[in-house]
Amino acid sequence: MPQDLIRNFCIIAHIDHGKSTLADRILQLTGAVTDRDMREQILDSMDLERERGITIKAQAVRVFYTAADGKTYQLNLIDTPGHVDFSYEVSRSLAACEGALLVVDASQGIEAQTLANTYMAIEGDLELIPVLNKIDLPAADPELHGGAVAELIGVDPGSVLRISAKTGEGVREVLEAIVARIPPPHGDPSAPPRALIFDSVYDQYRGVVAFVRVFDGEFAKGDRLVAMQTGREVIAEEVGVMSPTMLPTGRLSAGESGYLVTGLKSVGDLKVGDTLTLSRHPAPEALAGYREVKPMVFCGLFPLDADDYPDLRDALEKLSLNDASLVWEPETSQALGFGFRCGFLGLLHMDIVRERLEREYNLELLATTPNVEYQLTTTSGEELAVRSPVDLPPPTNIESIREPYVRCTVLVPGDGVGAVMQLCQERRGHYVTMMPIEQRQQIVYDLPLAEIVTDFFDQLKSRTRGYASLDYELAGYRESPLVKLDILLAGDPVDALSMIVHKDLAYGRGKALVDRLRETIPRQLFEVPIQAAVGGRIVARETIKARRKDVLAKCYGGDISRKRKLLERQKEGKKRMKRVGSVEVPQEAFLSVLTLGSNPDSSRTRK
Amino acid sequence: MVRHLYVHLPFCASRCGYCAFVVEVGALEMRDAYLDGLCRELAAERSRLGELETVYLGGGTPTLMRPGRIARLLDAIRPSIADGAEISIEANPETVDRAAFDALRAAGVTRVSIGAQSFQPELLSALERGASADQVRRAVACATDAGFASVSIDLLFGIPGQTWRQLEADMAEVRALGVDHISWYELEIKPGTALARMGAEVPDEDWAADAYEMIVARLEDYGYRWYETANFARPGHECRHSIGYWSADDYLGIGVGAVSTVDGVRWRNSTALAAYLGEVTRAGTPGRTMESLDAGTRRRERWMLGLRLDQPLDIAWAGPPDHPEVIARLEAGGLLTTAAGRVSLTRRGRFVQNAVLHELMEYA
Numbered sequence: 001m002p003q004d005l006i007r008n009f010c011i012i013a014h015i016d017h018g019k020s021t022l023a024d025r026i027l028q029l030t031g032a033v034t035d036r037d038m039r040e041q042i043l044d045s046m047d048l049e050r051e052r053g054i055t056i057k058a059q060a061v062r063v064f065y066t067a068a069d070g071k072t073y074q075l076n077l078i079d080t081p082g083h084v085d086f087s088y089e090v091s092r093s094l095a096a097c098e099g100a101l102l103v104v105d106a107s108q109g110i111e112a113q114t115l116a117n118t119y120m121a122i123e124g125d126l127e128l129i130p131v132l133n134k135i136d137l138p139a140a141d142p143e144l145h146g147g148a149v150a151e152l153i154g155v156d157p158g159s160v161l162r163i164s165a166k167t168g169e170g171v172r173e174v175l176e177a178i179v180a181r182i183p184p185p186h187g188d189p190s191a192p193p194r195a196l197i198f199d200s201v202y203d204q205y206r207g208v209v210a211f212v213r214v215f216d217g218e219f220a221k222g223d224r225l226v227a228m229q230t231g232r233e234v235i236a237e238e239v240g241v242m243s244p245t246m247l248p249t250g251r252l253s254a255g256e257s258g259y260l261v262t263g264l265k266s267v268g269d270l271k272v273g274d275t276l277t278l279s280r281h282p283a284p285e286a287l288a289g290y291r292e293v294k295p296m297v298f299c300g301l302f303p304l305d306a307d308d309y310p311d312l313r314d315a316l317e318k319l320s321l322n323d324a325s326l327v328w329e330p331e332t333s334q335a336l337g338f339g340f341r342c343g344f345l346g347l348l349h350m351d352i353v354r355e356r357l358e359r360e361y362n363l364e365l366l367a368t369t370p371n372v373e374y375q376l377t378t379t380s381g382e383e384l385a386v387r388s389p390v391d392l393p394p395p396t397n398i399e400s401i402r403e404p405y406v407r408c409t410v411l412v413p414g415d416g417v418g419a420v421m422q423l424c425q426e427r428r429g430h431y432v433t434m435m436p437i438e439q440r441q442q443i444v445y446d447l448p449l450a451e452i453v454t455d456f457f458d459q460l461k462s463r464t465r466g467y468a469s470l471d472y473e474l475a476g477y478r479e480s481p482l483v484k485l486d487i488l489l490a491g492d493p494v495d496a497l498s499m500i501v502h503k504d505l506a507y508g509r510g511k512a513l514v515d516r517l518r519e520t521i522p523r524q525l526f527e528v529p530i531q532a533a534v535g536g537r538i539v540a541r542e543t544i545k546a547r548r549k550d551v552l553a554k555c556y557g558g559d560i561s562r563k564r565k566l567l568e569r570q571k572e573g574k575k576r577m578k579r580v581g582s583v584e585v586p587q588e589a590f591l592s593v594l595t596l597g598s599n600p601d602s603s604r605t606r607k
Numbered sequence: 608m609v610r611h612l613y614v615h616l617p618f619c620a621s622r623c624g625y626c627a628f629v630v631e632v633g634a635l636e637m638r639d640a641y642l643d644g645l646c647r648e649l650a651a652e653r654s655r656l657g658e659l660e661t662v663y664l665g666g667g668t669p670t671l672m673r674p675g676r677i678a679r680l681l682d683a684i685r686p687s688i689a690d691g692a693e694i695s696i697e698a699n700p701e702t703v704d705r706a707a708f709d710a711l712r713a714a715g716v717t718r719v720s721i722g723a724q725s726f727q728p729e730l731l732s733a734l735e736r737g738a739s740a741d742q743v744r745r746a747v748a749c750a751t752d753a754g755f756a757s758v759s760i761d762l763l764f765g766i767p768g769q770t771w772r773q774l775e776a777d778m779a780e781v782r783a784l785g786v787d788h789i790s791w792y793e794l795e796i797k798p799g800t801a802l803a804r805m806g807a808e809v810p811d812e813d814w815a816a817d818a819y820e821m822i823v824a825r826l827e828d829y830g831y832r833w834y835e836t837a838n839f840a841r842p843g844h845e846c847r848h849s850i851g852y853w854s855a856d857d858y859l860g861i862g863v864g865a866v867s868t869v870d871g872v873r874w875r876n877s878t879a880l881a882a883y884l885g886e887v888t889r890a891g892t893p894g895r896t897m898e899s900l901d902a903g904t905r906r907r908e909r910w911m912l913g914l915r916l917d918q919p920l921d922i923a924w925a926g927p928p929d930h931p932e933v934i935a936r937l938e939a940g941g942l943l944t945t946a947a948g949r950v951s952l953t954r955r956g957r958f959v960q961n962a963v964l965h966e967l968m969e970y971a
Binding site for chain 2: 523524549551552553554555556557561563567568570571574582
């Protein structure tokens with residue numbers, strides 16, 4: 001197809017602002033899916049995504065649309081992940097497009113993530129088509145939000161489309177705008193072929209399937225390809241497009257988007273952002289923008305039942321086939337036994353992986369408190385990367401420690417500004433700037449990532465009654481006076497409860513943590529002192545009282561079986577605890593640090 | 608051969624708020640038919656009986672059977688009863704008077720256990736008990752005068768709403784009555800009871816522990832031996848029937864819902880009166896749910912039961928614990944003591960028996 005009849009575009013939208021519904025309508029209107037086949041939100045293929053209402057993996061769908069000018073266009077809709085953890089994947093999806101629909105809920109307005117992705121699209125020179133969705137809602141305020149969107153991207157408010165993806169109203173106008181406003185691709189069909197990998201998935205029957213945007217030249221079935229960053233060679237076993245399911249076409253030409261089946265065994269071999277070219281006719285230069293994706297958040301995953309360790313390894317191996325950003329290595333904890341230290345793109349990514357391990361692989365896991373990667377220089381001049389508090393050398397051997405910072409953008413109504421700023425200050429934030437957007441304030445802070453990976457987002461939501469939205473991007477490493485806070489149960493340090501904290505916060509965090517542990521750990525046969533220590537100095541102490549009464553009140557001939565079964569049930573309850581030394585610790589205790597910022601539930605009583 | 612017999616007498620005037628036993632409210636016209644049923648089951652099981660050292664008539668409200676039927680029942684059992692046997696009956700205070708006790712004495716009953724539960728009017732009504740505090744006092748006085756070898760009372764603590772002052776008041780009553788034997792249980796709120804439906808809550812662990820410790824200390828002070836978790840006796844007045852349970856002896860239970868344990872098999876009779884009567888009439892024995900106790904289960908039960916007693920448990924008799932290595936740690940922690948192959952819980956250990964059991968044994 002001539003390039004002037006091709007349009008590559010994506011949809012930028014906040015969660016729940018209607019991206020998937022609009023995508024569905026486009027598929028229906030162009031006849032790519034019959035009404036009978038219509039499955040709600042067809043682009044979100046994983047159950048987990050469906051449940052969370054978000055899209056993790058990007059895909060590309062090709063539809064044909066006969067426009068008002070009588071010509072039939074090939075439209076490639078490239079889906080984008082909707083969460084900050086996957087911002088690099090978003091950037092590669094954007095790089096595959098010439099334009100984007102900026103979809104904003106007409107009753108809610110712009111949110112922080114939309115803002116971040118919009119800036120990214122503007123930077124990438126994409127043509128943006130502003131779309132106000134949900135105009136059928138009673139709370140819709142198209143004047144206000146339409147004006148703000150127009151101002152944000154510097155267009156005439158009259159060019160903002162008003163639609164309801166739910167009812168279908170205005171969707172045809174969206175298609176016309178795509179054809180009219182988004183420029184066609186203009187690659188060089190005769191140049192050495194180059195294609196951008198913007199997503200790759202592992203299919204157990206076909207191997208790795210790469211989703212690509214062809215910029216120059218042409219790729220055909222049977223071609224021998226090379227990934228220019230990794231140097232990996234691969235045969236294109238099949239070439240095709242999603243329509244919306246896999247449809248082999250034999251070739252993909254300059255300007256088009258589609259998929260390549262490779263037979264490779266791991267998505268790590270074809271990384272998002274890499275450039276594919278032909279082995280026998282290689283391009284001299286890769287497409288710009290490739291980045292090695294690095295995990296930002298780490299935690300230990302331990303099987304609750306030590307016998308499940310090999311199963312956990314198998315499960316991680318299988319997940320890794322389809323998730324190049326998941327990293328893991330064996331870890332041994334004195335408290336928790338054998339497990340793995342895993343690295344994730346962010347908290348959501350961590351939650352998703354954990355949930356998939358538990359759900360799809362039927363594993364019961366204990367996760368330790370998440371932390372970030374610290375860089376440190378030892379007194380002997382050695383540079384170390386520390387991903388677990390356990391690996392932190394003694395203070396006397398440390399010259400300096402650096403921790404990752406992020407630049408956080410929070411959008412909040414005016415009356416929430418105080419709460420947001422207070423939270424950011426509590427979390428060691430550095431104020432950067434503040435400016436009004438629509439009727440809200442955009443607050444920018446630089447914060448240590450470590451302060452975000454605990455309960456920052458929950459706190460932000462609860463302190464602003466749900467009105468604040470958050471986006472962040474990495475902002476380099478900064479030196480901080482950090483110390484290791486150890487927790488001792490019954491006098492013995494519990495490695496899985498150690499954390500790295502700013503030295504000025506060590507006392508407060510230590511006190512809050514021992515308080516929380518006293519709440520979480522049930523009374524035991526013997527009294528259990530809980531201590532928080534920094535460098536051998538105790539900074540906080542609490543005591544779990546010993547049990548004073550634990551008896552079966554009455555036990556006669558008719559009761560014996562029932563009482564024995566009661567003991568058996570008690571034992572079942574104990575199995576869900578982890579025995580650390582002589583102390584039985586419930587799983588949630590290992591996540592106590594996560595909730596330090598919130599108030600303990602004082603109404604809870606222990607039996 | 609079985610040396611302990613339990614007979615269940617299920618009739619009650621009403622169901623108390625905390626009761627989850629097999630009871631039959633009203634239906635007093637069924638008493639004669641039930642007595643016939645018991646005699647049939649007894650006849651069918653006669654061959655299992657050796658010389659009975661104890662007989663226990665429990666309920667329900669056994670005294671609703673009236674002394675005449677109790678006498679006929681004991682007559683039926685008598686050929687198996689050993690000389691000097693302990694023959695106990697449970698009595699609800701509002702169902703007995705001096706004449707009734709005299710008649711029970713004459714029928715051979717040696718021990719009477721009076722269900723007092725409390726002497727506080729508010730708590731008796733919270734428990735939906737039929738007797739007033741005065742009736743309880745009168746019943747104890749009549750039983751004492753009637754000359755039974757042992758008179759016992761049952762009490763509860765941890766009753767919803769119970770104050771420390773009320774607990775002290777019950778203690779003062781107990782002291783004044785001076786009975787031979789006291790069973791003082793912590794109230795359990797069992798599923799399906801009126802208290803559970805009302806959402807009643809047990810006191811927290813510290814209050815209950817304070818109450819329990821106080822009860823033990825005072826009763827010991829008054830000359831009672833804390834011979835089992837919830838039982839206190841003046842020397843020589845321990846309940847031999849119950850000690851049979853805690854010693855893991857075999858026992859036969861007859862009547863509706865009654866449980867037996869004989870030669871490693873435990874069974875429970877049908878729990879509905881009509882079904883029980885129909886079955887014993889047709890087959891001589893009622894329908895039963897059986898449970899076979901393997902060696903490990905029996906060993907774990909011997910520990911569970913034996914550690915309730917103040918008398919040391921003979922490890923050779925009970926069988927080794929699943930985790931013998933923790934004994935030293937428990938001993939160092941002041942929870943148990945060992946001597947000559949016997950183990951007994953310390954005072955503190957007795958209050959946390961379950962936790963100690965979980966250290967020693969694998970109940971799974």
